[in-house]
Amino acid sequence: MTKQLQSVVYMFLISLFFASLVSAVKYLSEERIASNQAIKLQRIVLKVLDIPVGKNISEDRISSLFTERVKDIQVGEKTLYVGYEEDGRTIKGYAFPVGGPGFWGPIHGMVGVNPEATKLLGIAFTKHSETPGLGGRITEDWFLTQFKGLPIHPIEGDQKIFYLKPAGTTTAANELDAITGATNTSSAVEAFLNKDLDHFLIKLWRSVEDRK
């Protein structure tokens, strides 16, 4: 056997071995990774719909709570999550994904609104690449809780649904505290959230109402 051929055969065998090893590990973990992601999504939907989950809840409990209280429906290309009260019939609210460009990269999140689509129930950000400690603070509770109960309405003219203003300068109900030192992230969040909320109100919510 020539040296070149020997090298090719050797490389082939060693690639085969390591590829099989990696595939085996991947195959064995696939289910767990998928369930991790599903539970993460369920936790977020429950959170923005303001359905109390409780601390240190087991993963199974989250899944069962989700199937009890939430149904997902397809509206066009978007997924809409419908949350129900404990009786399982009264609608508690709708949740839908939001997102747009942040300062460093795309930001993804989830928003929950009440059944009449007049105020926000909750908001969460699921994925972002903002600077930790600055723009990254959009995931902190103090920032997120100020969205609770925010009145919403379709955008008319130049009026936005809400504004993020420097902390301490907010006066109206639709003015919330921005993040100090993260002006770009704050204005990015303000821009895409206003746009997505407006889109929900004039398109998605109407089509859901029409179905009834």
Next chain:
Amino acid sequence: MPNLPQKKEIFLTGLWKDNPVLRQILGICSTLAVTNLMVNTLVMDAGLIFTVCMSSLTVSLLRHYTPMRIRMMVQTLIIASYVIIVDILIKAYLPEISEALGPYVALIITNCIIMGRCEAFARNNPPVASLIDGLGMSVGYSLVLIVIAFVREPLGFGTLMGIRVMSEGFVQWTVMIMAPGAFFTLGILVWIMKYFLPNTKTGEEKT
């Protein structure tokens, strides 16, 4: 099979005398990237220790069979496989940390320490010695990262392992969270350690 003092010597060389970060200035990218939180640092350390040890061991085991001309390909394949395995395992069992570390786990593969050890040591030395060498180097790397995280997290976030260590009124040093803070910390650390590490130029008495 190396005897005990030799093993100790190999381990201490990586840990201290030829410390990969302080002395060889290798693996700097990940050093700067993950050290703003201690938890991320520890996971990165564990991932690197596993990858370096396993890669060095495997390269060493195959050293008589691997043709010289394709050894780099073989090393890259071995390293990549272990890194992907680490990445999958972290995603499956530590999903929150996997998200915090983002692409950095997959980027362990570009950590020069791993291939550096395969090339410089493992391909010419027996398995046990290579494993110890990998362990020494990666633990040496880990200790430096822990020291840097120990400075950056309290100053940048006011916490350590997520637990508040600074008083409530403490103003966070935002620069410490970002890359420049890491550069300053690492630079000062290398500068200080230069006085304590044996000097390579005059250190002829013991080589």
